[in-house]
Amino acid sequence: MPNQQVVGMIRGMSGSGDEEVAEAVGKAGKTPAEIDGERYDVIVIGTGSAGKPLAGELARAGLRVLAVERHRIGGECAYVACVPSKSMLLSARRHRSAGSAVPHLEAFARAVRVRDDTVHHREDTLAAHGMLEDGVELVRARATAGPGGVRLDxxxxxxxxxxxxxLVLATGAAAVMPPVDGLERGAPGIWTSDVALSTAELPGRLAILGGGAIGCELSEVYASFGSRVTLLQSAPTxxxxxxxxxxxxxxxxxERLGVDVRTGTELKRVDGTTLTTDGETFAVDRLLVAVGKKPVLDGLEDLDLETGKKGEVxxxxxxxxxxxxxxxxxxDLTAINPYTHGANHQARVVADELLGRGRDADHSGTPRVVYTDPAVFAVGDTEKTAADRGVRTATARSDATETTRSAVERTLDPDDDRPAGLELIADADTGVLIGAAAIGPEADAWAAELALAVRARVTVQALADQPHAFPSWAEAINAPAQELAARLR
Structure with a gap:
């Protein structure tokens, strides 16, 4: 995304569809009555990571654009998701490196202050004014869309x-509450990630339900500041x-940080803050639910949208x-690559279509990153998704701790036992790289070239021939690429 867009996100965006998080929206924009009966070239419902940049680009191109938002301008990423979580992860990392020099409570309070300053205290006035400066007309209202127009309230x-x-629908997704006996949104002691990234509370005992990116990232954050974290994941890994x-x-x-990781574990019942799994009953101070999200279709029913198994459009x-x-x-309404960068790509595709330079979306190179330490990076197919598509695969892995870069870093920190590794997945019939998975320090940066390689359908032979800077973590790419190239030659 352009640098100015990032600055706009950090300075002025915010948002959450969850009522547990206090709204702090500004007042910029018009009322429904003021624009009753108006016609626009384009109406965008939702101003998150997809709707906001699209509306701005179209307005700057000279179209008359109306953006409709019922919560905060900018959606959830910048103020109750991506940006505040990365701020907390960085603060947690610095706190760990400081050892016992600063008490947990003091360090956590400092991290919260930095987080809230970074996200402009979840207030969206600057974001709203930014859209207005782009020429977008803005209305804060609930939208009900139908074949004849959009009703605003x-x-x-x-x-x-x-x-x-x-008409562009960009209404996003909301946190899912799984069907667990006693588990209710907004109940005392129950958090969503939005709440966790808005509160100043440091629970002594925290259970996190869900072992995806959000659950892993927030497990690291709270464990780093002294919480006793139990991470519950129903899947085997x-x-x-x-x-x-x-x-x-x-x-x-x-587990290095003290997180009690319980995979293959089902949460059966919630009684206040007492949890019953399929193995035991135990008490916590807070339960953070992070099992996924579902598309928000409120107000879109009259469009008779075709939806998939997850409710996605x-x-x-x-x-x-x-x-x-x-x-x-x-x-997120489409559930295709539900990341900020995925939404940005879709916005550009629609902008190009409406501005006469149409092209198809290409989601193949969208990175999937978990910003823990060490970071996780993945792109393209897994062996399972490739098999589901009927593609034969060949894979090769390398241990990134065997690179010279790792040796240099561990000389400075002999106790550094963070895992680091890389796997490449190739189409066994064509030799083209179709997927990659990595974990290691700064893997989100050094493995990024693999996203372009997947998107550009680079062969493993070309990847094997590519020199990598010495000594860098990216040297870990050479060994598995060379192995695959030799096997598939």
């Missing part, structure tokens, strides 16, 4: 607006949509819905 006034060229060894390495990494390669050329869906 802000509790005080109502209005109906219409689009000439396109953490990060269960990735290669199994990656989840096992993540479990090892979290189905789209074609140009992000169009129901075969229409005037209605699009982007971002």
């Amino acid at each position: 802000d509790d005080s006034t109502t209005g109906t607006v219409h689009w000439n060229t396109a 953490l990060l269960d949509r990735e290669q199994p060894w990656l989840g096992e390495a993540m479990a090892t990494s979290l 189905l789209v074609d390669a140009r992000m169009r819905v129901n075969g229409r050329t005037d209605v699009f869906a982007i971002g």
Whole structure:
């Protein structure tokens, strides 16, 4: 994403669909009554990581654009998800490196202050003014979309607006509460990640339900500041949509910090803050639920959208819905690569379509990153997803702790036992790289070239021939690439 967009996210975006998180929205924008009956070239419902950049680009191109937002301008990523979690992870890392020099409570309070300053205290006025400066018209209201237009309601006034060229749906997704006896959203002691990344509380005993990226990241944060963290995962491994060894390495990494990692464990009942699994009953101070999200379809029912098994809106390669050329869906609503960078890509695809330079979306090179220490990086296929597509695979792995870079770093810190490894997945018939998985210090950076390699359909032979800087972590790519090239030659 452009640098100015990142700055805009950090300075002014925020948002959450969860009522547990206090809203701090600004007042910029119009009321539904003020725009009743107006026609726009494009109406964008939702101003998150997909809707906000799209609305701005179209308005800067000269189209008349209306953006509709019922919560904060900018969505959840910058203020109750991606940005605050990375701030807390960095603070946690610094606290660990300081040893016992600073008490946990003091360090956590400092981390919270830095987090809240970074996210502008979850207040969205600057983001709203940024959209207005781009030429976007903004209304804060609930939207009900139908074939004839969009009805707007802000509790005080109502209005109906219409689009000439396109309606873009970017309503995002909301945290899922699994069907566990006694588990209710908003119940005392129950957190979502939005709440955890907005509160100043440091629980003494914290259970986290869900071993995906969010669960792993927040396990590291709270364990680093002294919480006794129990991570509950029903699947056999953490990060269960990735290669199994990656989840096992993540479990090892979290256990180094004192996290009690329990895989293959079902939560059966919640009674206040007493949890019953299929193995025992134990008490905690807070339960953080991080088992995934579901698309938000409220107000879109009259469009008769075609949806998939997870409630996601189905789209074609140009992000169009129901075969229409005037209605699009982007971002988490589609459940396709549900990351900020995935949403940004979809926004650019729709912008190009509406500005006359249409192209298909290409999700193949979208990175999947967990920003723990060590970081996890994955892209493209796993062996399972490739098999589901009927593709024969060949794989090779390397131990990144055997690189010269690792040896140099461990000379400075002999006790550094963080796991580090890499696996490459190739199409056995063509020799093209179709997937990769890595864990290690700064893996989100040194493995990034593999995302472009997958997207560009680079062969493992070309990857094996690519020199890597010495001594760098990226040298770990050479050995498995050379092994695969030799086997598939």
